[in-house]
Amino acid sequence: MINSASQIALTCIDYLVPGDRGVTEYDKLSEKSREFIEKVEREVGVPVTIISTGPDMEETIDLREEKL
Numbered sequence: 001m002i003n004s005a006s007q008i009a010l011t012c013i014d015y016l017v018p019g020d021r022g023v024t025e026y027d028k029l030s031e032k033s034r035e036f037i038e039k040v041e042r043e044v045g046v047p048v049t050i051i052s053t054g055p056d057m058e059e060t061i062d063l064r065e066e067k068l
Helices: 031-044
Strands: 008-010 048-052 060-062
Touching: 008 031, 031 048
Parallel strands: 008 048
Antiparallel strands: 048 060
16 A cells, blocks of 8 residues: 555546536536546545536536545
């Protein structure tokens, strides 16, 4: 566990499902995006805490308070 990742910032989720562009709440992401994020967490064993849904800073979902 020394020097391993403790959280993941996942960018460009809007490329997976273009309809998710600009979403700022996890519950409002499409089911496909949420399933992908949960699969990443299971496979890597590290929580996804920041999700980028577009190129602007405001197009971000921050889950650090909930998951850490």
